[in-house]
Amino acid sequence: ARIRHHRWEVKYEFKSPDCFRKLVITINGRTPGPTIRAQQGDTIIVDLKNSLVTENVAIHWHGIRQIGTPWADGTEGVTQCPILPGDTFRYMFVVDRAGTYMYHAHYGMQREAGLYGSIRVALPDGEVEPFSYDYDRSIILNDWYHKSTYEQAAGLSSVPFVWVGDPQSLMIQGRGRFNCSKPGVEAASCNATNPECSPYVLTVVPGKTYRLRIGSLTALAALSFEIEGHNMTVVEADGHYVQPFTVKNLFIYSGETYSVLITANQDPSRNYWAVSKMVSRNNTTPNALAIFNYYPNHPKRSPPTVPPSGPFWNDISPRVNQSLAIKSHPNYIHPVPQTSDRVIILLNTQNRINGSVKWSINNVSFTLPHTPYLVSLKQNLLDSFEQTPPPDVIDGYHTYDINTVAPNVNATTSNSVYRLKFNTTVDIILQNANTMTSNNSETHPWHLHGHDFWVVGYGSGKFNVSEDPKKYNLVDPIMKNTVPVHPYGWTALRFVADNPGVWAFHCHIESHFYMGMGTVFEEGIEKVTKLPSSIMGCGDTKRFIRP
Ligand code: C2O
Ligand code: CU
Numbered sequence: 324a325r326i327r328h329h330r331w332e333v334k335y336e337f338k339s340p341d342c343f344r345k346l347v348i349t350i351n352g353r354t355p356g357p358t359i360r361a362q363q364g365d366t367i368i369v370d371l372k373n374s375l376v377t378e379n380v381a382i383h384w385h386g387i388r389q390i391g392t393p394w395a396d397g398t399e400g401v402t403q404c405p406i407l408p409g410d411t412f413r414y415m416f417v418v419d420r421a422g423t424y425m426y427h428a429h430y431g432m433q434r435e436a437g438l439y440g441s442i443r444v445a446l447p448d449g450e451v452e453p454f455s456y457d458y459d460r461s462i463i464l465n466d467w468y469h470k471s472t473y474e475q476a477a478g479l480s481s482v483p484f485v486w487v488g489d490p491q492s493l494m495i496q497g498r499g500r501f502n503c504s505k506p507g508v509e510a511a512s513c514n515a516t517n518p519e520c521s522p523y524v525l526t527v528v529p530g531k532t533y534r535l536r537i538g539s540l541t542a543l544a545a546l547s548f549e550i551e552g553h554n555m556t557v558v559e560a561d562g563h564y565v566q567p568f569t570v571k572n573l574f575i576y577s578g579e580t581y582s583v584l585i586t587a588n589q590d591p592s593r594n595y596w597a598v599s600k601m602v603s604r605n606n607t608t609p610n611a612l613a614i615f616n617y618y619p620n621h622p623k624r625s626p627p628t629v630p631p632s633g634p635f636w637n638d639i640s641p642r643v644n645q646s647l648a649i650k651s652h653p654n655y656i657h658p659v660p661q662t663s664d665r666v667i668i669l670l671n672t673q674n675r676i677n678g679s680v681k682w683s684i685n686n687v688s689f690t691l692p693h694t695p696y697l698v699s700l701k702q703n704l705l706d707s708f709e710q711t712p713p714p715d716v717i718d719g720y721h722t723y724d725i726n727t728v729a730p731n732v733n734a735t736t737s738n739s740v741y742r743l744k745f746n747t748t749v750d751i752i753l754q755n756a757n758t759m760t761s762n763n764s765e766t767h768p769w770h771l772h773g774h775d776f777w778v779v780g781y782g783s784g785k786f787n788v789s790e791d792p793k794k795y796n797l798v799d800p801i802m803k804n805t806v807p808v809h810p811y812g813w814t815a816l817r818f819v820a821d822n823p824g825v826w827a828f829h830c831h832i833e834s835h836f837y838m839g840m841g842t843v844f845e846e847g848i849e850k851v852t853k854l855p856s857s858i859m860g861c862g863d864t865k866r867f868i869r870p
Pocket of ligand 2: 766767768831832835836840
């Protein structure tokens with residue numbers, strides 16, 4: 324195994340990734356940042372210099388379990404204090420499993436300012452994938468807002484509440500296209516011919532097969548991605564091999580990664596469109612376009628056809644069907660424990676607290692403490708956060724009507740956490756419900772840090788505690804780290820609490836987590852070895868730093 328050492332400088336720069344000029348956060352001058360390439364078992368070292376001048380930072384390695392290094396998870400308020408302006412922080416961790424992962428900021432709503440990138444981990448020498456391809460490529464899909472993250476965050480916490488609204492653009496590998504000639508757009512801040520916003524080009528050689536690793540780090544949007552005239556065979560999801568299945572368009576939610584195989588087997592005399600489209604909420608955001616370029620056609624030559632218009636935003640069934648189609652590859656099944664020790668039902672609701680709109684889990688809207696849990700739990704700082712744990716099931720769950728607006732939309736805020744017994748098997752049922760708007764329920768992609776979980780079931784309507792567990796897939800469920808909860812539906816996960824540390828579990832929609840849609844699990848804190856002092860410095864951690 325090798326050591327892969329990176330030196331990154333994070334700073335603000337003016338860029339025009341969708342032709343509209345705004346401040347973005349770059350790593351070594353780029354957004355998306357550099358791709359981390361490694362081989363299973365390698366150690367990654369990132370020396371991160373915060374040159375944001377007046378702003379803290381932290382970076383999370385999304386999908387990397389951090390076994391033995393819970394302090395390197397990069398989650399501000401959970402596993403570390405933020406990195407102060409001018410400071411350099413060292414992240415060091417092992418990538419223990421081949422697959423497709425991502426990294427992104429995990430401080431406030433900073434991720435959507437452009438601080439993100441890909442992680443690609445190859446198999447050890449001598450091991451082969453259960454599929455073959457000629458070339459390997461990575462792209463990240465994203466959505467893009469023109470307002471600063473501060474303006475958005477301030478709006479979300481204001482009374483009256485100001486929603487972030489639809490993203491202005493969608494982006495494919497950091498490139499989108501905003502319509503600069505829209506009325507009201509200042510000519511000085513938008514230039515349709517800026518090369519920074521020329522479409523992303525994926526060049527292919529006719530007849531060859533490409534493994535395309537697709538990740539989504541949208542702030543809000545659920546997406547459908549397709550390449551005109553080409554099928555995609557899904558072979559990997561969140562670092563696990565799936566039983567291959569073929570789709571025309573791939574639905575992908577924020578925090579998910581997939582590998583698909585695409586063969587360049589169409590008329591080679593032209594180029595084709597690749598399209599990313601927002602689904603699951605009615606929206607005004609234009610589709611993102613990239614060029615699927617057949618060599619030797621000119622990479623900038625527009626395809627002669629109208630780009631495919633994609634699925635209707637409100638057509639839920641193909642999205643649910645894709646979720647149901649994802650099973651473990653038969654030769655790579657991680658046997659799932661057949662029973663669980665604890666069942667936690669998490670009711671997802673939209674609420675009003677002190678005049679502001681929030682999201683809650685079991686009527687608790689989550690807030691982050693000033694002292695990271697990893698330190699407060701390890702050092703027994705019982706005053707650093709609320710000690711009464713949130714409930715495993717909310718009072719009145721069994722009579723709660725998920726199909727209508729709740730008669731009482733009040734909730735409370737808390738920073739309390741779930742404490743799991745080490746090595747036990749835990750079931751989580753994510754139950755969706757109607758929002759505070761009638762006939763409305765949203766899609767929420769939930770992401771668990773520090774683990775992969777088995778996706779044992781999806782259902783529509785209210786979860787039936789005695790009947791639905793009998794229908795779980797305990798034979799070949801896929802393991803993932805991010806999974807959607809569909810409108811008015813439920814999703815059931817199972818995982819083993821075997822990774823000592825403190826782990827965030829939250830909706831990956833940036834504004835939803837900011838509005839409280841998340842929680843935290845602690846397990847085996849007594850097994851965590853001495854914490855590095857580099858993660859300390861804020862809140863009640865100050866007393867552990869010796870001069
Ligand atoms: Cu990719 Cu806690 O997030
Ligand atoms: Cu959400």
